[in-house]
Amino acid sequence: MRQYGLLKSIVSNLRANDLFALALSSKALNETIITTSSSLENLLGRVQCSAHQRIESRPCVTCKVTTCNECRIHCVYQSIYEASGDPEDAAELPNFSGFVLLQPLEQPILSPHHLVSDAPSTAPRWQDPAGGQGGPYHDQGYLDVPLETSASAPPECIDDLLNLDLGRHSLVSMSGESRYATPSPVLFSLCQVTEVRKVEVCTSCLEHGVVHKRQASDLDAITRMPANQNLDQSVMKPTKACHCTLRKRMLDRWLCLRCYSTEELVIEAHVRENRNTFEGFCHCGKLARHVLCLWCWGEVSEEKLPQIS
Ligand SMILES: [Zn+2]
Ligand SMILES: [Zn+2]
Ligand SMILES: [Zn+2]
Ligand SMILES: [Zn+2]
Ligand SMILES: [Zn+2]
Known part of the structure; x- marks a missing residue:
């Protein structure tokens, strides 16, 4: 199951309490975490927020428990990395993906270098987050159509989505090119929360x-x-x-x-x-x-x- 890879990656950054909260938050996750006790043990073994001492931590605004940047909520949580098909070929880029606000759909995340542009990005290329040279790339880059969705739509700049005044503009009607569905499949998960x-x-x-x-x-x-x-x-x-x-x-x-x-x-x-x-x-x-x-x-x-x- 593809989500299990995500779970291992998220859970290595979670406290036990948070793991159960996460389990309760989604039926699919719940079934994965709770119904297979061997995977529960495996996952609990990875709970080590307290070991994340070099990651920025602050008290949660509500419960005041010290929470690191990997264990708090993000709008777009980049948790999956896939090396490019041919690592020798510098033109081939690795794939990044993740999840929006604990919603169940996995969505590709594009770095500035993934976009075809007249003015290529001068920023450093995104690296494998496990290598310690950069990332994870939460709330950055461009959000693409969920992997299991067949509809097409243009990627959306995550910075623009984060800054959109939701009192004046609805995500549902954003990117209103008539040939694409409304809301854009890219924004479907975010819309679940904003609407x-x-x-x-x-x-x-x-x-x-x-x-x-x-x-x-x-x-x-x-x-x-x-x-x-x-x-x-x-x-x-x-x-x-x-x-x-x-x-x-x-x-x-x-x-x-x-x-x-x-x-x-x-x-x-x-x-x-x-x-x-x-x-x-x-x-x-x-x-x-x-x-x-x-x-x-x-x-x-x-x-x-x-x-x-
Ligand atoms: Zn943590
Ligand atoms: Zn809290
Ligand atoms: Zn408001
Ligand atoms: Zn009024
Ligand atoms: Zn009334």
């Missing part, structure tokens, strides 16, 4: 902070939203605009894998309970005129919504 954070609300619920009041308490307790989201103060204030980016949410906050998957589970459960089954309607039953972001409680105003000028 679930949005809830539709009516003007009345928005203005009276009902949504905020009802929803903030359970989410705040677990995701430790910023302290300025004080309920009493925010009720009468106009809603701020969402300007969340994947970089601010996933990378600037240093978050361990377990806390990341807890956050995602809380948001998904919350959305299941509070989203009106009819699209376009608030949970109270009225017509929804606004979209709130569950990451920041700001209002999402994508181009498709009417803009006040």
